[in-house]
Amino acid sequence: MRLTGRGPLVRCPLTFAGLAAGGFVVPMVLGLVVPRRRDPAAPRVVHRTARVALRVTPGQRRRCFGLLRSAGDVWACVLEANAWRRRRRDTPLSGYQELCRELAASGPGTFAELDSTGARSVLRRFSDAWFAAAKRRKDGDVSAGFPRRRRGLVPVRWYHGTFALHGRRVRIPMGKGASPLWVRLAREVPYPLEQVRSITLLCEGRRLFLDVSAEIPIATYPAGAGPAPGRIAGVDLGIIHPYAVAGPDGAGLLVSGRAIRAEHRMHLADTKARRRAVARRAPKPGQRGSRRWRKYRRRERMVQGRHRRRVRQAQHEAARSVVSWAVEQRVGELRVGDPRGVLAIKAGRRHNLRLRQWQIGRLLQVLTDKATLAGITLRLVNERGTSSTCPACQRRVPKPRGRTLSCPHCRFSGHRDLVAAATIATRIPGGGPTTPTAVVLPEVLTHRRAGRHLPGAGQSRRDPRRPRAARGSVGPRRPAPPPGGESLAHKARIHNHHRTPGAPSWKPH
Numbered sequence: 201m202r203l204t205g206r207g208p209l210v211r212c213p214l215t216f217a218g219l220a221a222g223g224f225v226v227p228m229v230l231g232l233v234v235p236r237r238r239d240p241a242a243p244r245v246v247h248r249t250a251r252v253a254l255r256v257t258p259g260q261r262r263r264c265f266g267l268l269r270s271a272g273d274v275w276a277c278v279l280e281a282n283a284w285r286r287r288r289r290d291t292p293l294s295g296y297q298e299l300c301r302e303l304a305a306s307g308p309g310t311f312a313e314l315d316s317t318g319a320r321s322v323l324r325r326f327s328d329a330w331f332a333a334a335k336r337r338k339d340g341d342v343s344a345g346f347p348r349r350r351r352g353l354v355p356v357r358w359y360h361g362t363f364a365l366h367g368r369r370v371r372i373p374m375g376k377g378a379s380p381l382w383v384r385l386a387r388e389v390p391y392p393l394e395q396v397r398s399i400t401l402l403c404e405g406r407r408l409f410l411d412v413s414a415e416i417p418i419a420t421y422p423a424g425a426g427p428a429p430g431r432i433a434g435v436d437l438g439i440i441h442p443y444a445v446a447g448p449d450g451a452g453l454l455v456s457g458r459a460i461r462a463e464h465r466m467h468l469a470d471t472k473a474r475r476r477a478v479a480r481r482a483p484k485p486g487q488r489g490s491r492r493w494r495k496y497r498r499r500e501r502m503v504q505g506r507h508r509r510r511v512r513q514a515q516h517e518a519a520r521s522v523v524s525w526a527v528e529q530r531v532g533e534l535r536v537g538d539p540r541g542v543l544a545i546k547a548g549r550r551h552n553l554r555l556r557q558w559q560i561g562r563l564l565q566v567l568t569d570k571a572t573l574a575g576i577t578l579r580l581v582n583e584r585g586t587s588s589t590c591p592a593c594q595r596r597v598p599k600p601r602g603r604t605l606s607c608p609h610c611r612f613s614g615h616r617d618l619v620a621a622a623t624i625a626t627r628i629p630g631g632g633p634t635t636p637t638a639v640v641l642p643e644v645l646t647h648r649r650a651g652r653h654l655p656g657a658g659q660s661r662r663d664p665r666r667p668r669a670a671r672g673s674v675g676p677r678r679p680a681p682p683p684g685g686e687s688l689a690h691k692a693r694i695h696n697h698h699r700t701p702g703a704p705s706w707k708p709h
């Protein structure tokens with residue numbers, strides 16, 4: 201049984217594009233050869249990815265979307281082959297090597313301009329998704345499903361040695377016999393050319409992007425200036441303060457996330473207003489919709505993408521503030537309280553919205569990536585009871601309504617998030633919710649704000665989504681003056697100059 205690019209399944213040779221003859225390979229950048237295995241004695245490195253927008257002509261845009269659609273055809277062919285084998289009660293095609301063997305039997309040109317390397321990247325993506333679902337099912341997660349949904353556009357990846365990168369211009373590999381495709385980047389790649397390892401072409405919100413992955417060495421420091429393994433800081437994750445850090449020498453850091461929360465609220469209000477305005481024009485299920493409706497949907501996707509990029513940038517700024525502060529304090533280990541246990545608690549749809557907008561996993565991932573690049577170790581500890589336990593008498597206190605934790609037993613008072621961070625610093629990774637040593641509370645506090653680029657975060661830039669006040673409005677309501685006080689209004693002028701005080705204002709005839 202072989203696969204075809206389109207149409208029903210037939211008994212014919214596999215037709216994955218350009219694998220039998222080999223794709224059109226672009227010369228390697230700077231003549232560098234990347235080894236498949238790293239030397240254990242080599243310096244430690246991490247892999248990072250930067251997303252760069254593409255500036256393309258209409259013709260280049262059609263060719264790029266053609267590559268993404270061809271990758272979707274490769275994905276659909278694998279699904280059709282596995283569906284046919286499942287009906288025959290045969291083993292599915294899941295391994296990367298067996299998929300490539302089936303793919304190599306096809307002739308060139310079946311998937312338009314998609315080359316062999318790009319097609320193999322789709323097979324790698326399918327194989328990884330299949331084995332990830334199999335592992336989750338083996339661990340007892342019955343909700344995990346194998347990849348069985350078709351995709352119209354699938355990202356395509358090319359590895360080092362198959363593409364060319366010169367400044368802001370990138371040469372994307374094409375299939376055999378196709379003309380070269382040079383595209384222009386919207387900005388410079390933030391990594392040196394010799395560190396770039398792969399590029400990925402993808403579409404988000406009908407816009408074309410290129411994910412550039414690079415291999416970056418971990419930061420090194422002079423003797424006596426780098427992070428010390430014995431210096432430990434505790435990190436408490438939250439919504440109002442994404443990161444609250446308590447250092448070893450009485451130093452503390454608070455990163456405010458109120459701008460991020462305001463961005464979520466304004467985006468929700470703007471989305472509700474947009475949907476309420478176009479609810480009458482919404483097509484019925486199964487209908488295509490008018491051109492006005494498709495224009496609205498295109499605008500909505502653009503706004504959603506912009507909101508995600510804004511929040512993601514603010515989260516990176518918050519994590520960068522924490523890591524920079526830790527490097528200045530020579531912190532060698534960050535102990536972060538793991539709050540993911542609250543995700544399993546049913547607390548209603550409003551609280552679920554807060555948790556979803558909190559994005560705990562992304563905050564942990566961003567902080568871990570930046571700490572690893574700076575040479576700082578990050579460990580997760582149990583945070584249970586850190587925000588409701590007095591650090592002085594170790595007794596539970598009522599949940600504070602604000603940011604201040606006050607103990608009714610020993611009269612202790614302190615910042616709620618900093619107290620939790622200081623308690624987390626004393627927890628042992630893998631241990632229970634106990635505090636084995638004395639808690640050192642911060643005395644010198646540093647404040648940072650995340651999301652200073654967001655609209656409305658500063659006084660000079662007003663958020664255009666916030667409704668303006670009505671013309672002629674008197675402004676916000678103010679309390680009335682106290683009774684018996686002197687009025688600040690101008691006294692009324694009386695123009696009857698001939699009347700004496702106490703005399704009537706009219707004369708009888």
